Amino acid sequence: MQNTKEWQAAYAVIAQLEQAGFEAVIVGGAVRDVLLERRVHDVDVATSALPHEVKAVFQQTVDIGIQHGTVLVVVPEGTVEVTTYRTDGDYTDHRRPADVQFVRSLRADLQRRDFTMNAIAMRRDGSFVDYYGGQQDIQACLIRAVGEAEIRFQEDALRMLRAVRFSAQLGFTIDPKTLQAIQQRADDIVWIAKERMKAELDKLWVGQYVYNGLLNLQNSGLATQLTGSFEAEAWQNFQTTDAQVGWAYFALLQGDSWQDILRDYRLSNKEMAFVKAVLAAFQVYQVGWTNMDYFTYSLVELAAAAYFATLQQGVVAISYKQICEKQAQLPIQHKQELVVNGVDVMTWLGRKRGPWLKQVLQTIMEAVVNGEVANERQAIQAWLVQYDFQYD
Numbered sequence: 001m002q003n004t005k006e007w008q009a010a011y012a013v014i015a016q017l018e019q020a021g022f023e024a025v026i027v028g029g030a031v032r033d034v035l036l037e038r039r040v041h042d043v044d045v046a047t048s049a050l051p052h053e054v055k056a057v058f059q060q061t062v063d064i065g066i067q068h069g070t071v072l073v074v075v076p077e078g079t080v081e082v083t084t085y086r087t088d089g090d091y092t093d094h095r096r097p098a099d100v101q102f103v104r105s106l107r108a109d110l111q112r113r114d115f116t117m118n119a120i121a122m123r124r125d126g127s128f129v130d131y132y133g134g135q136q137d138i139q140a141c142l143i144r145a146v147g148e149a150e151i152r153f154q155e156d157a158l159r160m161l162r163a164v165r166f167s168a169q170l171g172f173t174i175d176p177k178t179l180q181a182i183q184q185r186a187d188d189i190v191w192i193a194k195e196r197m198k199a200e201l202d203k204l205w206v207g208q209y210v211y212n213g214l215l216n217l218q219n220s221g222l223a224t225q226l227t228g229s230f231e232a233e234a235w236q237n238f239q240t241t242d243a244q245v246g247w248a249y250f251a252l253l254q255g256d257s258w259q260d261i262l263r264d265y266r267l268s269n270k271e272m273a274f275v276k277a278v279l280a281a282f283q284v285y286q287v288g289w290t291n292m293d294y295f296t297y298s299l300v301e302l303a304a305a306a307y308f309a310t311l312q313q314g315v316v317a318i319s320y321k322q323i324c325e326k327q328a329q330l331p332i333q334h335k336q337e338l339v340v341n342g343v344d345v346m347t348w349l350g351r352k353r354g355p356w357l358k359q360v361l362q363t364i365m366e367a368v369v370n371g372e373v374a375n376e377r378q379a380i381q382a383w384l385v386q387y388d389f390q391y392d
Contacts (some may be wrong), residue, residue: 044082274300
């Protein structure tokens with residue numbers, strides 16, 4: 001697990017910092033995930049070296065967050081984010097510290113972190129530094145704030161939503177005192193930018209224990225502070241690895257106001273288009289999908305809509321394999337496969353370009369998809385000149 005390029009790069013950086021006389025450790029989610037035997041994505045290093053000292057040790061560095069002590073170090077094995085041990089100044093907006101102070105103490109650095117499971121450091125020899133009981137809490141499947149929970153959430157209100165998100169990812173219980181602190185400060189979440197909220201909900205939707213996350217969202221009082229309805233029961237059997245599918249299901253549960261609610265979370269145009277397509281496919285599914293539906297919607301959109309039908313009706317809808325087979329049986333798979341274009345149609349019908357052309361091309365497309373005419377130029381021309389079009 002620790003033989004990846006990311007780990008090798010981190011170990012190489014730590015070795016050089018130690019040779020220069022500084023302390024350096026791996027921190028954050030990488031340590032937590034090692035203890036949980038989960039896949040590690042990012043391996044970050046913290047050090048007693050000040051930013052200018054880090055830059056002096058390595059030949060190639062990039063200042064990516066120098067004001068907060070973070071330097072990107074480039075070594076032959078890869079790139080590593082290296083951050084100087086620090087303590088945070090006063091939080092004036094429930095989001096970020098007004099300033100940071102660089103320190104030489106690992107204990108002080110770990111003390112500023114959100115939860116005990118994220119406040120564990122690992123040395124190059126594989127030993128752990130755990131001042132706040134993070135390993136014990138991981139074994140107990142417990143999410144517990146470092147120090148005074150209410151202070152941690154007063155500093156950065158997003159930490160409350162992070163606690164809920166971790167409960168969805170890991171299936172952990174939120175420590176009673178930590179949960180009580182969230183309940184007391186839930187209304188502070190309004191200070192957080194919607195983009196940051198969305199990033200947490202993205203991860204919640206794809207959590208293995210999403211129902212647990214939604215229960216905690218309700219029990220914490222955060223659900224009443226967020227835009228939209230978060231009724232946990234509707235998510236009891238939900239599971240996905242695609243955050244877009246999570247947003248589509250969330251939208252389905254919002255009723256007619258879903259577009260306004262999702263826009264509030266700053267979804268991209270692409271994400272909104274996906275959600276709209278899935279909901280449209282879901283509605284059509286109630287009366288049965290036609291060839292044109294299999295042609296119009298992507299495999300992912302159709303699979304999501306069918307999955308929602310299963311969740312809503314409690315019975316297995318059409319399977320992913322069946323959707324694949326239905327699409328594979330279509331005469332054409334994409335619009336670009338149609339062998340005729342607008343110029344052909346104008347020539348054959350002796351008409352100038354106009355709004356009518358789009359209507360005719362769509363009619364041809366439907367006829368081909370439905371097997372009424374072969375996707376061949378001569379066949380389409382013969383069919384077209386005999387077709388009784390009602391032009392707009």
